[in-house]
Amino acid sequence: MKTAITxxxxxxxxxxxxxxxxxxxxxxxAAVSEAGGLGIIASGGAPxxxxxxxxxxxxxxxxxxxxxxxxxxxxxxxxxxxxxVEEGVAVVTTGAGNPEKYFPLWKEAGIKMIPVVASVGLxxxxxxxxxxxxxxxxxxxxxxxxxxxxxxxxPQVVSAVSIPVLAAGGIGDGRGVAAALMLGAEGxxxxxxxxxxxxxxxxxxxxxKVATAKDIDTQVTGRTTGHPVRLLxxxxxxxxxxxxxxxxxxxxxxxxTLGSLRKAVVEGDVKEGSVMAGQxxxxxxxxxxxxxxxxxxxDEACAVIAEKEKRFCK
Numbered sequence: 001m002k003t004a005i006t007x008x009x010x011x012x013x014x015x016x017x018x019x020x021x022x023x024x025x026x027x028x029x030a031a032v033s034e035a036g037g038l039g040i041i042a043s044g045g046a047p048x049x050x051x052x053x054x055x056x057x058x059x060x061x062x063x064x065x066x067x068x069x070x071x072x073x074x075x076x077x078x079x080x081x082x083x084x085v086e087e088g089v090a091v092v093t094t095g096a097g098n099p100e101k102y103f104p105l106w107k108e109a110g111i112k113m114i115p116v117v118a119s120v121g122l123x124x125x126x127x128x129x130x131x132x133x134x135x136x137x138x139x140x141x142x143x144x145x146x147x148x149x150x151x152x153x154x155p156q157v158v159s160a161v162s163i164p165v166l167a168a169g170g171i172g173d174g175r176g177v178a179a180a181l182m183l184g185a186e187g188x189x190x191x192x193x194x195x196x197x198x199x200x201x202x203x204x205x206x207x208x209k210v211a212t213a214k215d216i217d218t219q220v221t222g223r224t225t226g227h228p229v230r231l232l233x234x235x236x237x238x239x240x241x242x243x244x245x246x247x248x249x250x251x252x253x254x255x256x257t258l259g260s261l262r263k264a265v266v267e268g269d270v271k272e273g274s275v276m277a278g279q280x281x282x283x284x285x286x287x288x289x290x291x292x293x294x295x296x297x298x299d300e301a302c303a304v305i306a307e308k309e310k311r312f313c314k
Contacts, residue, residue: 001298004164005187008132009065009091009112012036013298014187016135016166017194019069019093020143020276021045022265023202026054030061031199035291039066040093048079055087065090072097085109093135096144100129116168118146123157131163135189138169142192142230142278145220158184172280174300181301192278198289203268207287209275215282225250232275236260
């Protein structure tokens with residue numbers, strides 16, 4: 001399946017792996033890129049030199065294009081923005097802010113700039129300042145979320161900009177890929193499905209928590225603080241919601257969750273840690289390689305599109 005994204009990045013499949021903090025490291029990114037998609041290394045809140053090392057390790061595993069997600073709230077975002085140029089990274093995605101101040105630097109270096117957006121307004125601004133594409137991420141996603149659903153956000157962004165749009169949020173199989181393409185997207189970004197990839201270096205407790213999740217098992221914390229986050233329900237989320245309801249301050253809530261993502265990903269504490277996952281978690285049950293995930297999703301997408309065309313478009 002050729003799309004504007006496969007042509008833009010010279011990749012086989014228009015599937016990005018999400019830049020999940022503490023999850024998206026060099027082994028996963030390289031495996032996704034080797035499988036024909038676009039692997040992404042997450043910067044999260046990590047130091048610049050740690051991300052540089054991840055980039056170099058990924059290059060040792062693949063000669064295919066891969067990207068770095070620059071989390072703009074990272075205290076070392078400026079250093080990371082320059083590091084991706086120094087290391088010759090092919091693609092940069094961004095989150096948690098407006099990256100336009102870095103666009104001239106990245107554009108001059110030939111880096112493809114693909115920011116994550118949660119609104120039409122930001123998508124139009126990113127196009128104006130030179131973005132090569134945007135990722136329209138809906139409310140269904142795991143981790144930090146916006147207010148609009150993928151179903152409503154993607155077609156509005158597609159109609160508002162002339163650059164390619166990728167859809168993210170609530171996409172976990174080929175039917176989701178097909179739906180995103182029908183909404184006008186040129187590709188998708190997947191996070192939760194890759195949590196169960198064999199190459200994903202996270203604690204087995206985290207994987208099992210995702211694999212056994214039901215459709216109603218995610219919960220959003222931080223609504224009162226302006227920083228909503230989607231996670232799987234556990235003791236931590238229940239305590240957080242209770243504290244929110246009692247009027248806890250942002251500082252009190254942040255202290256409670258300090259280090260909680262690492263606690264879940266690395267230590268396997270899925271009771272008190274932050275188990276970030278999207279609403280599609282109830283559909284994600286199989287442990288597969290990245291190659292198997294990508295090929296299965298694209299084969300199913302093509303089959304669904306062909307079958308629906310045969311049934312409804314006569």
